[in-house]
Amino acid sequence: MAAKEIHLEDCLGKTVLVIGGGGREHAIVDALSRSPQVERIYCAPGNAGIGEQAFNVPLKDTDVEGLKAFALENKVDLTVVGPEASLAAGIVDAFRAAGLKIFGHTKSATRIESSKEFAKELMAKYGIPTAGYKSFDSYEEAVAYVSGRPFPAVIKYDGLAAGKGVVIAQDLSEAKAALSDMLLDAAFGKGRVVIEDFLTGPEFSFLCFVDGERVYPMPLSQDHKRAFDGDKGPNTGGMGAYTGLPFISSEDKDFAFREIMCKAASAMVSEGCPLSGVLYGGLMKTPQGIKVIEFNARFGDPETEVVLPLLESDIFDIFDAVAEGREAAEPVWASGVTLGVVLASKGYPGKYEKGAVISGLDAVQGRVYHMGTAFRDGTLVTNGGRVLMVVGSGSDVADARAAVYREVAKIDCDNLFYRNDIAHCALEI
Ligand code: AMP
Ligand code: GLY
Numbered sequence: 385m386a387a388k389e390i391h392l393e394d395c396l397g398k399t400v401l402v403i404g405g406g407g408r409e410h411a412i413v414d415a416l417s418r419s420p421q422v423e424r425i426y427c428a429p430g431n432a433g434i435g436e437q438a439f440n441v442p443l444k445d446t447d448v449e450g451l452k453a454f455a456l457e458n459k460v461d462l463t464v465v466g467p468e469a470s471l472a473a474g475i476v477d478a479f480r481a482a483g484l485k486i487f488g489h490t491k492s493a494t495r496i497e498s499s500k501e502f503a504k505e506l507m508a509k510y511g512i513p514t515a516g517y518k519s520f521d522s523y524e525e526a527v528a529y530v531s532g533r534p535f536p537a538v539i540k541y542d543g544l545a546a547g548k549g550v551v552i553a554q555d556l557s558e559a560k561a562a563l564s565d566m567l568l569d570a571a572f573g574k575g576r577v578v579i580e581d582f583l584t585g586p587e588f589s590f591l592c593f594v595d596g597e598r599v600y601p602m603p604l605s606q607d608h609k610r611a612f613d614g615d616k617g618p619n620t621g622g623m624g625a626y627t628g629l630p631f632i633s634s635e636d637k638d639f640a641f642r643e644i645m646c647k648a649a650s651a652m653v654s655e656g657c658p659l660s661g662v663l664y665g666g667l668m669k670t671p672q673g674i675k676v677i678e679f680n681a682r683f684g685d686p687e688t689e690v691v692l693p694l695l696e697s698d699i700f701d702i703f704d705a706v707a708e709g710r711e712a713a714e715p716v717w718a719s720g721v722t723l724g725v726v727l728a729s730k731g732y733p734g735k736y737e738k739g740a741v742i743s744g745l746d747a748v749q750g751r752v753y754h755m756g757t758a759f760r761d762g763t764l765v766t767n768g769g770r771v772l773m774v775v776g777s778g779s780d781v782a783d784a785r786a787a788v789y790r791e792v793a794k795i796d797c798d799n800l801f802y803r804n805d806i807a808h809c810a811l812e813i
Contacts, residue, residue, distance in 0.1 A: 397423020398700060401455055402438065403445050403475065404466025405429040407726075407755035407773045408685035412464055412699075413438045414751070415692045419700040426458065432764055433754025433772075446473045455484050462487065464703055465661070468682050472498045476660075487703040489681045492657040496648070497664075497681040500542045500549075500578045507676060510651040512644055514676040517580035523567040530559045530579055541566045542576040550619075552582065583670045586631050586809055587677060589687045590640055590665040593715070594649045595706040596658040600715050601641055603627045603694055605687040606809065611733060613805045620733045621770055622686045624806035627694065628721030628781050631809065632669065640667055640674050648679065660706055689753045689773050690722040723784040723807055724775035725792050726755065727800040732769035740766045740799035747794045750787070751775040771800060781810045 398421050402409050410433055416422050417437050428451060430440030443450045445467050452475075455463055463479060465471055465488030472494050479486040495502040500519075507514045519542065520526035530537050530553070539562045541549030549566075553559035566577050589607055593600040608624045611617035644665055652659050664680035664687075692699070696716040705712035729736035742764045745752060753775060756768015774792050778784030785807050792802060 397421060398461040399424040399459060400426070400700070400703075401441075401451070401458075401460040401463040402427045402430075402466065403451065403463065403470050405431045405434065405445065406466070406685055406768075407753040407770065408683050408688040409466040410434050410437075410753040410755070411689040411692045412466060412683070414753070415695060415699040416464075419698045421698065421700045426454075426460065428454070431754045431767070432757040432759050433752065435759075445470045448473050448475045448478045451475065452478055452482055452484065455479065456482065461485065462700070462704055462707060464488070466683060466685075468494065468497055468680065471661075471681055485704070485707045487707045488661040489659055490657065493652060493659050493661075494681045495657070496652065496659070496679045500540045500678070501576060503679050504578055504580075506648070506651050506655065510647055510654075512647050512651070512676060513673060515580040515583050517578050519576055519578045521567065521576040523563055526563045526567065526577060526579060527560055530563070531556060533579070534582075535559075536582045538580045538582050539563060539566070540578045540580065542578055583668050583675060583677070585668045585670040586629075587666065587668045588629055588632055589625075589684050590637075590645060590667055591684060591687060591691060592641075592645045592649075592663050592665075593702055593706055593712070594645075594659040594661065594663045595709055595712075596653050596660070597646075597650050598711060599641070599646050599649050599663075600702070600712065601637075601645065602691050602715070603717055604629050604632055604637060605684075605690050606807075607684065607687055608803060608806055611728075611803075613803050614808075618733050620728070622684070623726045623728065623803045624724055624773075625684075625686045625690045626721060626723035626781060626784065626807040626810065627690050628784075629810060630781075636669065636674060640665065644674065644676060660709065685755075686724055686726055686770075686773055689751075689775050690724045693722050693751060693775060693777065694718045694720070720777050720779055721781055721784050722775055722777045723781065723788050724753075724773045725788050725802050725806050726770050727772045727774070727792065727795060727797070727802045728770045729756075729766050729768070730799050730801050736769055737799060738765070738767050740797050742766060742772070742795065742797040742800075744794045744796040745772075748774060748791045750777075750791055766797065766799060771797075781807050785811070
């Protein structure tokens with residue numbers, strides 16, 4: 385057998401570019417920084433906390449041409465994409481065409497997230513369990529349909545709407561208002577809507593690394609979408625998350641893996657748009673079994689911040705194998721659970737001020753992922769809606785929760801708030 389050729393570049397530490405600048409990207413950068421193979425990490429645009437573990441690059445996550453030029457110029461070995469906006473802008477297609485290695489889905493595969501109708505048709509065609517639905521582009525037809533259906537009714541805008549494209553209408557007047565916003569005023573851009581049946585049950589997030597038919601599951605997690613304790617207040621990007629969900633059995637996870645995540649991966653191959661990145665199943669355990677609420681084509685935020693700290697394998701190997709379309713070793717995950725609490729600017733998800741001084745971080749033990757921070761004259765300040773996420777671990781959820789809230793209390797900033805009940809679903813059981 386011929387000896388394996390040794391290439392000089394294989395002996396050198398790798399340079400990785402992470403696209404994005406939130407807590408999810410901080411967790412990805414943190415995981416990459418634990419890889420012995422990775423020598424240099426760039427993050428575009430990054431944030432104040434990421435800048436302590438990577439070189440921030442002042443380029444927008446949708447500036448595909450600028451990012452491509454940067455990757456070529458700086459001999460980036462692998463690029464990892466965080467946000468859906470970059471994927472939907474076609475960053476993966478553009479990088480591959482330039483001969484650059486990148487972890488993330490093509491624009492065509494990203495439709496599993498960017499088009500609700502595409503995702504619903506895929507699930508119907510391949511028998512993946514989800515809520516019944518119908519889609520419309522006519523306001524009159526949509527109103528006629530919803531008038532004859534039970535309430536609540538779920539109305540979804542068919543496109544990326546930054547988490548604001550879903551309305552649970554309690555009655556006909558709310559349904560009409562939502563349909564009018566989406567179809568007549570084109571509040572999110574001209575589009576279509578999907579009207580689906582209202583399901584009930586606990587929701588959870590199932591993230592998998594996917595390369596064509598190969599699917600590598602990550603630990604399950606649960607997000608907290610509402611702003612305030614008791615799941616009250618407006619929907620947000622997510623106010624906290626944890627792993628170790630007591631209400632999902634290992635049979636449930638096996639079912640979700642086989643009948644949802646693997647089926648979706650193979651459906652995308654059959655449709656000629658194979659996945660090559662993270663598939664995020666937003667799932668619900670309904671009285672009729674586990675069903676898909678939505679698919680996302682990327683890591684979740686804040687789920688990533690609680691999932692990746694459990695990864696014991698070298699994340700570079702997984703990203704690299706998926707990006708090259710070759711088999712990866714099955715990822716190894718630590719036992720125990722993680723829990724994270726988001727600190728957000730007062731007013732979020734509505735209007736909020738930026739620039740409030742944050743102190744006390746030096747005293748915090750454990751991980752603090754920055755979601756929206758910046759340095760102003762050398763002082764750390766708030767710079768977004770969601771600002772920080774404190775993540776801790778424990779042998780069980782109660783343990784992890786006590787540890788995290790102890791650390792959260794050390795952070796001083798007069799313009800931040802957080803939920804006090806992260807993981808309440810797990811602890812009320
Ligand atoms: P999505 O953006 O599709 O994840 O929807 C946002 C939130 O709306 C979900 O996390 C659910 O809480 C809720 N939701 C979406 N679809 C349904 C449904 N069919 N039944 C009940 N709740 C839903
Ligand atoms: N945690 C919700 C999301 O990433 O979409």
